[in-house]
Amino acid sequence: MPASEPLPDRSSVLLPGAEVERPDAPAKEPARAEPERQERFKRTKFEALARQAVRAPVPMFLAAALTGFVVRNEVPFLSIAIWIGAIMTVVITRWLYSRWAVAHPEGNIDERLRAMVALSVAGGVAAGVGALLFLPHIDMADKAIVTMLLVSWASGAVSTNAAHRPAYFAYVVPMLTPLATLWAMSGTVEGLSVAFLIVMIVVLQTGFVRDNERVFRQSFDIRYENERLIRELQVQRQAVIHERDRAEEANRAKSRFLAAASHDLRQPLHAISLYSASLSVRNADERTAELAGRINTGIGSLSSLLDGLLDISKLDAEAVLPEPSVFAIDTLMSRLASDFRPIAVAKGLALECQYPEGVLVHTDALLLERILRNLLDNAVKYTSLGGVTLSGSVDGQHVVISVMDTGDGIPEAEHERIFEEFYQISNPERDRSRGLGLGLAIVQRLSRLLGIDLRLRSRVGEGSVFTLSLPRARQELPKLEP
Template structure:
């Protein structure tokens, strides 16, 4: 809302107060807010007129007129706020009362012209200027609403026109009559200009109210759209969590039996079949792990643990690990390292980022090579992964970081994953505070760069040696899982490590088995039947043996479940669990 005339500035009504009001309702609100603001300028103006008039008329008359002005101001301060509040009176009735107040205000202030026959030219000119000053302020006070503006201008400014045209100042000569007519015309023109300004002010007010109504409508529509999008996102998360859980259960069983099978003596052909089966399970497991990464990031349970390490050595190891994949695809994997600077970040999360980027570059490069380059740039290290693939069209480049988006994979080739790799990269880069940039020319390849701050080298802690196959021999393990096939698979795998295994389907069976043979460690499924959880089972067992080591194993990736497990400070392994990872986690828990 624009205020057209500045003599009596006043704050516009708050947007939230008038957003759903009509223009006239908003005007009533504005009048109520303006009433205490304009009282002081009007009183000072009336005081100036009374002071000028008291020099020529009896002071009692001037004082009486000033008291009358004050009474009108007091009446306005009581009536106008009530008009703004909703009540039984209709809007039309309240507007008529406000209009009457404008008439009273104009009549009382305009009645100052009764002093004109006693005022000389200079004194009458002062009264005229003061009344015109107040009239200019009325435009902003009434937001230019024409009926209300006329209700004030006609008695106040109109009386000035008549006085100058017909009466004139005291002691005026016939020659002065012409000057009085000129002044009357100028005052009349000023009143017309105020009406024109008022018309524009009212139009702007109406347009502002319409814009606020439109803004409210758009805000409601946007809110509804956001609610639908959030509901769809929750449904997607729920579906992915449920689907992942149902897929992970049999996969976990297969991986357990597969790992147990590979530890047995097999002929060459059988071992080859078992290895192919294990490889297929690992591919599928990596795709489910991508869903898990997204859910863990959504749940906010991923915490960065920064370490000081040489980035060059780190990148060399990753490239060495990825060389077999590159050779299998007939591609070159080149490494170009300048300097041996250190960085301080989470090496595991950074490895997830870099592996995803290299893997993605190898998947989308049909011929040529992928180049991993590390070079210092000022106080930062820039790690870039450049490929000679097909490149990404400019209009698609922002979308490659979206979930489930894949470029150039209409057949949904599963070897290319689920389209989550770059989404995970972006989220992890944000978590670690790493600058991530993508540059691609369609038909010429793509380069993704990471920038990390350089830090001073620190003495590295020695890495613990991986646990041997004999580390768990003789260990008493209690497995709690409501799936018979999972219990059987865990039994086969753990027995191959030399463990003594007890099995339980729920908390009651777990307590009974524990009383028969006190376990050294518990492996519990997070979600059991009948709303029972592995967390509850572990807590009950720890009431008997407070320091009992325990691990949670789950195929559930729902963010709420992940947060629940994270809050217990129990280590959570996700199905399908890699046999080496399970052995290492058990050894860590026992050592702790």
């Protein structure tokens, strides 16, 4: 197989046909309006209030029961029972309403927040009535305990209603106002001091609620902004994916077109080469023979170009399907060395071949041979002094094949670019005798297709080494029947 022989055609060339249907590009998400943001914030506040309301029944009952236990010897049981019943009625009502509202989120959020504030007022009034019922009938020690319980009770609203300040005031003011008023009306220094302390506690707690509400708002803003950014990133990602798919489809369409064009042009080109050959063998004058020779040279270059384009196009269009098999690597390497040694000797180069005997590999034999031929062709073509070495070795479960030359070497900055189509380092004049710049592009594509690890090691003035690592086969070659 000569170095310029095209890849085996194992599937039909895909002709460019009807236009490929592409999905519409994802539309940009409209900007979130501020009213929508405020609506979300209100719903988040309501959800926070509802969560606390669902957790409230047991702690509220325990607080009310403990207060009733403290005053049980001085206040009629019926008064205590009615007070606890009123509190629990409000608590259970708020609990039921919160569960219903969470299960039906489509309602008007402003009305729901007002309902929660109203229930907070009812709860604060019910709890605050306890001061009116109990304080006039209990001694100073029990007054201190009840006052401590009610103030602690009210302090719990700092966390339960922190998301919505109106709900906090609606609960704490009607709850503690009767308590502070009764202490102030005692007319004693102690009573006035307690009333003042209750007011100061409410003022301090108001500051805590304001801070908590600000933190709650900041947390919401951060979460909302993160969600917005995530949505934008998702839209951008979909747009990038869509553009990538369009670019890949355009590249596949280009490859199909080039494959079809190269395939269709080869027949008339072959006919021209026959006519040119016929012209060159006739008894023609010197001028005609010279023109025929130039035509043959041009046809050869054009044929090589079309073959390279056809190979690249078939690989890009995924029209080349590997046919893996198990074979001995020494046979392939020996044949390649025999084919390229005369070419190397003609340039004054030495070509050495070192390979392990009897080692089997599992890959596509024809495509691997094409890779090695391209590498050897490049090595011989771009080496002026010294020689080329084709070597193989076993590395565990892999077989490593190297093509080493003593040429000028490749600058490190060019190590990736040399695998691009038509790229040549030292051929700005595009001298066709030095190749077309497609060999290494084909090598890279074939290596990827076969799953072969391709590596390059090269320095300017020290030559280059291309290394292939492919899986070693374990099974025996089938024995021929005698």
